[in-house]
Amino acid sequence: MNIAIIGYGKMGREIERTAIDRGHKIVAKVGREGIAAHSLTGVDVAIEFTEPTAVMDNIRTLLGMGLPTVCVTTGWFDRVQELEDAAHQAPLVYASNFSLGVNILFQITQELAALMAPYSDYKVGIEEVHHTAKKDAPSGTAITLAQGILPAYPALHGWALSQNAGPDQLPINAVRQDPVPGTHTVSYSSSVDELSLHHIAHPRAGFALGAVIAAEKAVHIPPGIHPFADLLFAR
Incomplete structure (x- = not known):
């Protein structure tokens, strides 16, 4: 080719x-x-x-x-x-x-959201960490993750960066620091435990x-x- x-x-x-x-x-x-x-x-x-x-x-x-x-x-x-x-x-x-791993993460995120949505004690959030040269925040990957979660949560009206997110929005925490591999985490937190999906990109x-x-x-x-x-x- x-x-x-x-x-x-x-x-x-x-x-x-x-x-x-x-x-x-x-x-x-x-x-x-x-x-x-x-x-x-x-x-x-x-x-x-x-x-x-x-x-x-x-x-x-x-x-x-x-x-x-x-x-x-x-x-x-x-x-x-x-x-x-x-x-x-x-x-x-x-x-x-x-990344093949991230695309698998997208699929798992959609499925997990459907399983977790009935349990309102769990609060869902996304965090992405990238190097300081990355120009967009949040990352496109974080936005895609959010788009996979939101259909399961009709009470959430879109996503927002965590510092601006209201109670009816999915928060995305965008962190920029060096040196660091690209990292994305979807977490579900309650008063008794936390469940998370985590992907770290290496080379x-x-x-x-x-x-x-x-x-x-x-x-x-x-x-x-x-x-x-x-x-x-x-x-």
Whole structure:
């Protein structure tokens, strides 16, 4: 499979290593010069990891070329529906987190919320911890976790950062400190005990592996917008 990497920084280089290890070829590496400076002839799939300010134009350009696209960039998901027309030309795969473990966490979180919701003594909350260079807070992963919990709690009206959360909102505590691995915790606390789900991300390789697996799947699916979890857990 011939892959174009759009955004050749630290993560782009990790994606390159992982893709080569899995038998693929990197035929284009697009940096700050932008997509227009490169020929993407012969590319089977593009993996995009740039900035929230650039991602919409990048995706439209890639889909307009008919290229299946995996978008690893976060911080833009409130605009995903704006890409419906462009995605008629090629598939777009996106996720707030491409770690396989985190996507399993998303599924377990939904199931646990349904089990815990009848027990009002337990108060649910989310905490995410990242390095200080991370620009979005809360993380896209924390928001996805919240979206998996809220349907089970009709009395909660959305989520909010913990310092601003009202009694009818799901609190997300966003912590920024160095050095620290990306960490997400969903907890249910009562006066007698606490139950938590905990995920710690170690090397970037875990995210790169998920992105390359998504690319492998993207070349075999129809046009449209596809959440990564739907491809992983299709039954």
